[in-house]
Amino acid sequence: MADILVYALHYEGAFNKNSLGAVSEGAKLAAALGGEAHAVVVGDGATDELCATLGRYGARRVYRVAGPEGLAQPVVDAMAALVGEHHFSYALFGGGLLGFEIGAGLAARLGAGVAMEVTAVRVVDGRLVAERPILGDSAISEISYRSDVGIVIGRLNAFEIAAPGDLDAPVEEVVVAFSEFSTRARMLSRGEQRGEDVDIEGADILVAGGRGLGKAESFELCSELAKAFGPGSAVAATRAVVDAGWYPYAGQIGQTGKTVSPKLYFAAGISGAIQHKVGMQGSENIVAVNKDANAPIFEFADLGIVGDLNKILPKLTAALRARREG
Amino acid sequence: MKICVLVKEVPDAAVRKRIDPASGRMDRSGERTLNPYDTHAIEAAMAIREGGVVEVDEIVAVTMGPEGAVRALHKAVSLGVDRSLHLCDDALAGSDVAATGYALAAALRREAPDLVLLGQQSDDGECYTVGAIVADHLAMPSLTQVIKLDVESPAGGGPPLLRCERQAEYGYDTVEVGLPAVVSVGDAINEPRYPSLKAIMGAKKKPLQTLSVGDLEIDAARVGGDGSAARWSGFKEPPRKPAGTIIEDEDTDATVAQIVAWLDERKLI
Ligand SMILES: Cc1cc2nc3c(=O)[nH]c(=O)nc-3n(C[C@H](O)[C@H](O)[C@H](O)COP(=O)(O)OP(=O)(O)OC[C@H]3O[C@@H](n4cnc5c(N)ncnc54)[C@H](O)[C@@H]3O)c2cc1C
Ligand SMILES: Nc1ncnc2c1ncn2[C@@H]1O[C@H](COP(=O)(O)O)[C@@H](O)[C@H]1O
Numbered sequence: 001m002a003d004i005l006v007y008a009l010h011y012e013g014a015f016n017k018n019s020l021g022a023v024s025e026g027a028k029l030a031a032a033l034g035g036e037a038h039a040v041v042v043g044d045g046a047t048d049e050l051c052a053t054l055g056r057y058g059a060r061r062v063y064r065v066a067g068p069e070g071l072a073q074p075v076v077d078a079m080a081a082l083v084g085e086h087h088f089s090y091a092l093f094g095g096g097l098l099g100f101e102i103g104a105g106l107a108a109r110l111g112a113g114v115a116m117e118v119t120a121v122r123v124v125d126g127r128l129v130a131e132r133p134i135l136g137d138s139a140i141s142e143i144s145y146r147s148d149v150g151i152v153i154g155r156l157n158a159f160e161i162a163a164p165g166d167l168d169a170p171v172e173e174v175v176v177a178f179s180e181f182s183t184r185a186r187m188l189s190r191g192e193q194r195g196e197d198v199d200i201e202g203a204d205i206l207v208a209g210g211r212g213l214g215k216a217e218s219f220e221l222c223s224e225l226a227k228a229f230g231p232g233s234a235v236a237a238t239r240a241v242v243d244a245g246w247y248p249y250a251g252q253i254g255q256t257g258k259t260v261s262p263k264l265y266f267a268a269g270i271s272g273a274i275q276h277k278v279g280m281q282g283s284e285n286i287v288a289v290n291k292d293a294n295a296p297i298f299e300f301a302d303l304g305i306v307g308d309l310n311k312i313l314p315k316l317t318a319a320l321r322a323r324r325e326g
Numbered sequence: 327m328k329i330c331v332l333v334k335e336v337p338d339a340a341v342r343k344r345i346d347p348a349s350g351r352m353d354r355s356g357e358r359t360l361n362p363y364d365t366h367a368i369e370a371a372m373a374i375r376e377g378g379v380v381e382v383d384e385i386v387a388v389t390m391g392p393e394g395a396v397r398a399l400h401k402a403v404s405l406g407v408d409r410s411l412h413l414c415d416d417a418l419a420g421s422d423v424a425a426t427g428y429a430l431a432a433a434l435r436r437e438a439p440d441l442v443l444l445g446q447q448s449d450d451g452e453c454y455t456v457g458a459i460v461a462d463h464l465a466m467p468s469l470t471q472v473i474k475l476d477v478e479s480p481a482g483g484g485p486p487l488l489r490c491e492r493q494a495e496y497g498y499d500t501v502e503v504g505l506p507a508v509v510s511v512g513d514a515i516n517e518p519r520y521p522s523l524k525a526i527m528g529a530k531k532k533p534l535q536t537l538s539v540g541d542l543e544i545d546a547a548r549v550g551g552d553g554s555a556a557r558w559s560g561f562k563e564p565p566r567k568p569a570g571t572i573i574e575d576e577d578t579d580a581t582v583a584q585i586v587a588w589l590d591e592r593k594l595i
Contacts, residue, residue, distance in 0.1 A: 011496050070494065073468065097494045098495065107424045113557070114455065114555075115556055116454065135450075139564065140561065140562050142559045144557050146555050146556075180465075181467050184504040186502045191497035194498055240514065243473050243493065249493070285592055298572065305575055306572065306573070307575025307578070312578060312582065315578050320595060
């Protein structure tokens with residue numbers, strides 16, 4: 001028998017999808033191991049009602065810990081305490097920034113093995129084996145654990161959310177004594193939305209711009225192309241250009257941005273890093289323009305154009321416009 | 327204030343990284359270089375030194391890796407680091423990320439830094455986790471993926487505070503962190519400088535200390551391939567998706583016509 005402890009991240013009264021996927025996956029794996037999946041929620045804003053809903057995705061019990069939100073180390077303290085008390089065999093995370101930080105901290109604290117960016121987990125001889133794609137997804141490594149506790153950090157969207165049942169989970173309040181160092185970080189402001197609100201989730205066609213645009217002004221090339229595609233199209237971006245202030249955060253695709261699956265995703269000057277790919281690989285058609293023939297994006301583009309976006313985008317825009325008008 | 331910067335030697339971006347099927351480890355042949363993400367951490371340390379809010383006494387580069395990893399340390403020194411520490415021991419070969427973080431923490435503990443800086447990821451391992459592991463062993467607060475880092479002297483005196491900004495799952499967070507701390511920086515934090523020819527030439531003359539497992543408080547049973555808790559038990563090929571169409575743009579008008587035809591065929595326009 002082996003029980004699994006799953007971390008569930010919430011914000012403003014809702015769990016994130018990634019966490020619901022992790023709880024669902026945890027419940028499935030625990031059942032195969034003959035154990036139970038329990039979930040842990042840390043923060044002052046999570047009500048009993050909200051916590052209980054994790055039962056619908058398979059959590060048999062939810063531990064609610066009062067503490068600061070949005071920081072990893074208090075959650076490490078909480079999970080280490082719960083593992084100590086209830087002897088969980090595995091800790092499971094859906095991914096995202098906090099999942100990586102908490103999973104890593106917990107591995108150090110417990111002397112546990114950790115696998116990250118996991119896309120699938122199997123049960124082999126009563127133990128978990130995690131599959132992790134490596135080297136730009138060109139190979140998949142299989143990882144098993146020698147430690148008492150194994151830590152699995154999923155890749156964004158890797159774990160499917162189960163169809164919710166109607167069973168709420170019992171919620172247990174747990175008081176955790178936080179370590180001195182984990183209270184030495186203080187959230188001053190959280191969730192700031194930089195830039196205007198843009199809707200990329202409703203668009204059928206997305207023209208996404210990356211660092212290859214070279215400067216903020218070049219986003220004009222993307223917006224002109226989007227306009228030429230007609231209504232139902234919008235402009236999206238990578239983290240690199242959002243961090244640089246070239247495009248609003250609301251338009252970012254990827255691990256710490258949105259997940260999209262438009263009919264057409266058109267990338268201009270985007271390398272195709274894993275953290276970007278996880279947010280758009282469900283697109284029906286993927287077209288990429290990149291001047292580097294070795295760019296990873298060509299490994300998963302349906303149509304790849306090796307060339308300079310400054311030459312190609314204006315002419316393509318003109319051609320599409322001519323078609324619409326003609 | 328003393329800053330330690332973690333650096334790693336990785337295969338050059340132009341080298342096709344692969345796993346040696348026999349050993350299950352990274353193939354270490356081919357051109358190698360300083361992990362490009364670490365140059366941002368070095369630059370962040372230099373920015374604190376040059377910012378003048380706090381006095382930076384020393385910037386020390388720390389690496390764990392085989393003998394060749396000294397090249398990464400030389401490169402770090404050419405970018406402004408004062409001296410370096412090389413944790414090099416056959417007993418460490420094959421360490422997983424948790425064991426690597428454990429050993430690095432032991433080396434860092436000896437230096438007792440006020441701030442440990444590192445890159446957002448290693449270009450080969452891509453674990454994104456060394457920072458959080460090291461921090462827990464050192465009992466220091468930690469944040470990863472920081473893209474703005476300011477050191478502030480509290481008005482009422484006391485140790486300096488860090489003000490960090492980073493993008494997390496719901497937008498940008500600003501977090502205040504008390505030193506000593508471990509911070510991994512994102513690549514948007516700065517534009518790393520290029521080393522001067524003089525700095526490159528002088529890099530080998532700066533102090534470099536090599537340490538083995540026995541020099542540090544490291545439990546040898548917790549490092550190396552045998553001591554690692556995560557075991558690579560196998561490899562497999564990912565499912566192959568049919569290769570896409572590739573167009574090399576030579577005549578842009580012709581390229582555009584091909585793109586339009588492709589889109590048309592799929593009723594996307
Ligand atoms: C924890 C974490 C979370 C992250 N979350 C996200 C996320 O949510 N979303 C995200 O996108 N990224 C995310 N990232 C960052 C990600 O790893 C990459 O750094 C980022 O996606 C790269 O953006 P880019 O493709 O615009 O830039 P680059 O990787 O710099 O690529 C630019 C590309 O443009 C090409 N180019 C240059 N000039 C031209 C030209 N004239 N014509 C054509 N092509 C040109 C280059 O060949 C290059 O391939 C995250 C990283 C981490 C560690
Ligand atoms: N062997 C190592 N020696 C020193 N620093 C390392 C080592 N491995 C990783 N790092 C640091 O940790 C960061 C994150 O690496 P990773 O967690 O492997 O993605 C890198 O940018 C380096 O700064």
